[in-house]
Amino acid sequence: MMNTAWRVALGVVASSAFFWGVAGAVDLGLERTRKGYALPDGSGWYNLAVFAGFIVAYFSVASLTDTTAARHAALVPAAGAWFGVVSCLLIGQQTRHWVAAAVVALIGSALPLVVHRRNRTRRARLGADGPT
Secondary structure, eight states: OHHHHHHHHHHHHHHHHHHHHHHHHHHHOOEEETTEEEOOTTOHHHHHHHHHHHHHHHHHHHHGGGSTTGGGTTHHHHHHHHHHHHHHHHHOOSHHHHHHHHHHHHHHHHHHHHHHHHHHHHHHHHHHHSOO
């Protein structure tokens, strides 16, 4: 039980860091380089937050699929997404910040609904195909 709580907490912090990095990237914008587009100089913390946050959150949520918290695993990145919405709107109030906040809010709201619907369909299929 305690181990699961720590994995959930780590997942929420890591997904919050990921979405904070996304909010920072939206604020800084992209600049054209010879290889394509990249974040401008001085965006090191945002880059680190995006990559490390994604990797740690991914493994944290993946480790929850074998526990009793598996059905609530979609709430971990959803909580981080809502932190990203708040971060994005605290960083700036321009149109790009509002659009990014709306997209992240849509992701944060849709993820638990999609996982719930998928699990409900799977349970219905197992109930119909199971022994009678």
